[in-house]
Amino acid sequence: MFAKVFRVKSNTVIKGSDRRKLRSDASSAFPTLTPQNLAELMPPKEELNIVKVYAHKGDAVTVYVHNRNPIMFELEKNLYPSVYTLWRYPDLLPAFTTWLPVLEKLIGGADLMLPGVVVPSSGLPEVQRGTLCAITVVGNRAPVAVGIATMSTKEMLASGMKGKGINVLHTYRDQLWAFGDKSNIPTIGPLETPLALTKDEQNYDTSQVSLSETQVPETVLENLNLREEETDVPQMTPEEIEDEQDLQESAPIQLSPQETMDNLLNQCFFHALKYKVKKSDLPLLTSTFLRNYLFSCCPEGQQVDIKKSSYKKLSKFLLTMQQRKILQVKELSKGVESIVEVDWKHPDIRAFVPPASAPEAQIATEGMAEAGEKQYQPPEITSLYGISAKMMPLFQDTGHRKGDLLTQSDVRSIIITYVKTNELVDPDNKNFVKINPVLCDCLLDKSEYNDISFLKWDDLLTRCLDRMQHSQQITFPGRSPIVRKGNIEPIDISVAQRGSNKKVTILKNLELYEIDPSSVANILQQRVQASATCSLLPGSKDRLQVQIQGSQVSHVGKLLIEEFKIPRKYVTGLDLATKPGKKK
Structure with a gap:
């Protein structure tokens, strides 16, 4: 689930009521956690954050963070511990053991297949289908992954240890782990010797598979049977793994x-x-x-x-x-x-x-023109609104702080909740909201204090957004979002007069959208068959402007909107396009 980068929607401090609910839910989901354990995990007087994220497949996940580390995450009203929590309480979940090379596959997003599970002398833990489980590696009880069993223990044994055993949700070294302090896996007491080991294999040095270092060995064994295959051998012992490596070394080198x-x-x-x-x-x-x-x-x-x-x-x-x-x-x-x-x-x-x-x-x-046209992908631009000191009284009950950034829908939801909670809707006309002292201080000018007692819903929300600090979140494909204060400058198209009554079209601010000015100049020069040049933008040290001979606004607008897919609201000057004359 967290193998790829996720998108953070919001990050807020948890309210007291939500903290109590989280403790209650955690106690119900994990009965072995004592009140003292819960107090250590979620100290009552220390800050605990709720981070709402969208995983790369679109799943909405709520992550609970303490001291920078995610301690639990919630998906579809089910609560799951992170590896950081499991390192503190390694016996919280029934654990299945696998070999170290399998971990690299799990980190890459694979599920745990039964041929890769090590059977200890005491047997597999008793679980039912849908049971939440931890995954460890040979030689260390510290869990490296969290997942859900796809079948019961009896069904696993009845299948001859073939097929998928655990749907993996979260692993060490995935993006949820990287959201924390990226600490290494602790070493917690070795597990029991697997059933399949011989007397010589029992002397296998488990310290060789210690995960105390950040980098996991890159060993990938093609015959580890991560997928269901026809075989009579349920698992591979360490000695067999070494033999397999020797065979691979003698074969031609295969690059990953x-x-x-x-x-x-x-x-x-x-x-x-x-x-x-x-x-x-x-x-x-x-x-x-x-x-x-x-x-x-x-x-x-x-x-x-x-x-x-x-x-x-x-x-x-x-x-x-x-x-x-x-x-x-x-x-x-x-x-x-x-x-x-x-x-x-x-x-x-x-x-x-x-x-x-x-x-x-x-x-x-x-030439760069065709490549520029085909491969450019426009950014996704989202308006964000920061909470100013004056607006803080409206948001303090939701756990937000000064400077927190919210989307327009978040602001709208909070204002509606505030109005309904304080019973400010006018009973005679529900289109109006009564102005209480908090709304008066936040949304009205001093000259309006004695004149305005009610506001329409639209006016209320518009005033609220206008009095917040505007920012823009710009997300280019495949890159982390960039937040810039204020409004992003649009791409500006203008027409200027030159000597001898000649006109030129000037294009500015392309770099803000990561469009190369020289590439645009080359494209336009070929299309309109007119001279196009790039020059330094007056008053700027590192930005260029494109100048095309003649009034070419319609051609420039068509290129930016239809081919570069820039939203029309981020392009100004389109109204300067020459309108076709009327046919006589």
Whole structure:
């Protein structure tokens, strides 16, 4: 569930009533937790936060956080402990044991298959279908994952330990774990020796599989039977795993998908720097470099997906290249990074040779226009409203603090709840709200104190939003959201008069939406068959403006709205388009 990055909807301090309810729910869900345990887990005088998130598959999850660490999460009114909680109370849930190499699969989002389960001498724990379970690894009682049993213990044994055993919800090293302090797995007493071990295997050094370090070994065993297969052997012992590794070492080296993607990313990166990027292109937006340069160097039939590489993000990859002194990246404007310098004399660039299979057309410098049109994806822009000191009395009962950011729907819901709780709806006309002292101080000007006793619902909500601090959350595909104070500047289209009664169309603020001005200039120059240039925006050190000969507002608007998919409300000047004359 948390294998990929989730989106945070809200983060608020829990109210006293909600804290008591959480304790009651936790006590019911986990009877072994004593009142003292609950007091340690949720100290009454310490801050506890409720974080509402959306998982990558759209599931709405409520996460309870104490001291930066998620302690529990709630899904469909069911409460589940995090690994941080299970490390404090390792016997909270019945635990199934697996081998260390299986953990890497679980972290990647796989469920626990029964062939990967280790059967201890005391037998498997007694569970029923739907029971909440923990997962541990050989040699350590500290749980590494939480999941739900897909069948009872009797059904597992009756199936010959084949098929799916546990649906995994949360693991060590997933995004929920990363939301906390990212502490390592503690070492808690070794488990019992598995039934399948021989006398020699019982001397197997379990310290070799300790998880005390952050990085889990990358061992991936294809024959570990994570999926249901026809086999007479229910599980593999440590000695069999070592034998399998010896066989793999003698066979040709097989790169993992992640290593393959790393190699492809490096190949396209050096290809782009050596044959495509020119000194005149700098400074170059990192997003433009990815779309228009790096992607176009990808061999036919292959595709670069940074999320499948070990870097996960373009910024992390470029930081690595910067540390190798191949290039330099700077944040020229807030939240927007650009490549400002490239060392073309670097040995790695000089030594790069394109693969023999690469077509000559890839080696030559290509136009960026078509690539820019097809691959650009617009950002998702959400208006947020910050709680100011003056508006604080309206929100303090909900547990919010000064400066907290809320969506318009959140603000609307809180105001409606406040009005109904305080019985402020006018009984004679429900379209009006009575003004009490709190609403008077928050929403009315001093000159209105004696004149206004009621407000319409729409007027009430509009005044509330106007008096809050406006911000914008900008989310580009595949990247973490960026929050900017104030309203984002729209893309501005204007028409100016030049000498000899000539007109030019000027386009500004493209960089704020990570659109490359030079790419837009090239596209427009080809389409309207007119001169198009980029120049430094007056009064700015790092932003460009595009200037096209003639009145080209309609062409520019069509490009931005229909092809770059920029919402119309973020483009100004469209009304300047020349209207077609009336037919005679």
